[in-house]
Amino acid sequence: MRFLFALLLVTFPLVSAIFAQSAAPTPGLNALPEVEFSRLSQRDPSPLGQKALAIHPEQWKHGETEHFIYHFVDSFVVTPLSVEAEFHYRVVAKELQREPPAGDTKSHIYIFQTIPDWKQFQGAAQLEPWTGGIHSQGSLFIQRSPGYTSGGNLLGHEIAHLILHRYYPDGIPCWLNEGFAQYVSKGARASYMRARNYNARPQSRAVEEEKLIPLAELMAMTSPPNDRVATFYDESERLVRFLAASDKTSFLSFLDALGRHQPFETALFQNYGNKFLTSAALEEKFRDYASQEFGTSVQQAAAR
Ligand SMILES: [Zn+2]
Structure with missing residues (x-):
């Protein structure tokens, strides 16, 4: 002992x-x-x-x-x-x-x-x-x-x-700041894992259609709403993903325009005018995209 x-x-x-x-x-x-x-x-x-x-x-x-x-x-x-x-x-x-x-x-x-x-x-x-x-x-x-x-x-x-x-030291809208941070970090995370031999893909999360925050309301938020934090982050991420996927060059100059504090409608029209004539047209297409795959096995696999 x-x-x-x-x-x-x-x-x-x-x-x-x-x-x-x-x-x-x-x-x-x-x-x-x-x-x-x-x-x-x-x-x-x-x-x-x-x-x-x-x-x-x-x-x-x-x-x-x-x-x-x-x-x-x-x-x-x-x-x-x-x-x-x-x-x-x-x-x-x-x-x-x-x-x-x-x-x-x-x-x-x-x-x-x-x-x-x-x-x-x-x-x-x-x-x-x-x-x-x-x-x-x-x-x-x-x-x-x-x-x-x-x-x-x-x-x-x-x-x-x-x-x-x-x-953008003077700030950009909250939905864009949070949505971009989610969008880019999910992609980065997946490639970081892939570089280390993990099988990973970006985990974008769909939002249940009834829960989607109307775009006008989303644009006006200056901080994530306490009662809908998850929806706010997921929807903002999906919106950034949707706009970036629609046209990357347009997305970057749209980001610059909002960084110069232009109103959303003006920035949208100037950069996506050939795709969405109005924000109502954008909203209609976006709602489909945002809720796509919700509750399906693809979505559940992506959420893991
Ligand atoms: Zn954040």
Whole structure:
């Protein structure tokens, strides 16, 4: 017994070192290099950034890649996230078919590792309690526990917002911002998985026809409606997918027009006038498209 205990004492550091290595395969070559805060290439003007770093200030480490600056606790949590962030950056820039605006501004990403820290931040930032991630003035705040296995498209969705913010710093309509973030991140997620030999395709979700929000109402929303959050995201994603599939070039200049705060009707007529003469004509075709496959096996397979 005593021998066993002694053996444990001797082997435990070794075993735990091996375990730490397998759970954290990054302390070596591929880990995101740590950079002193004072040596980061840029500062974050967002007041929420200061609030984040004030929570257990001693815990934060920092690092950066080509387009992002990270504030994190453990390198094995931030490293895979930094790879995914740059991947999504490339996908979104490609989807928008143009170089990002001039300037080398990097977006800041804050990664909270514990739920209590995240809750404290939500309180300080006055966020809705269900918020899983928040982007504010070009910065992103998320919670990731060690051992988190990436599921879904949350990071890609938030990265898409960060990049849209760089192209359209004055904002775009809420449905378009959320719909585009869902659309592009679902596609990115599928190709990210395929690149790792998973059989994946974008998981666009149809909306039950009776639940569809009329387009005029959808256009006027400045935040997702609390009582119809899922419908809002699914319908916005379907609308972006529908417009992008109808004509990609038109979609990009339509996006630019709404980024310049033109009314929806004007932007639609100028860019899709040859396809939909009025928004009523668009609505009719879109309702079919949005509810297509709802409740069928194709839809259920896509929802998995
Ligand atoms: Zn969003």
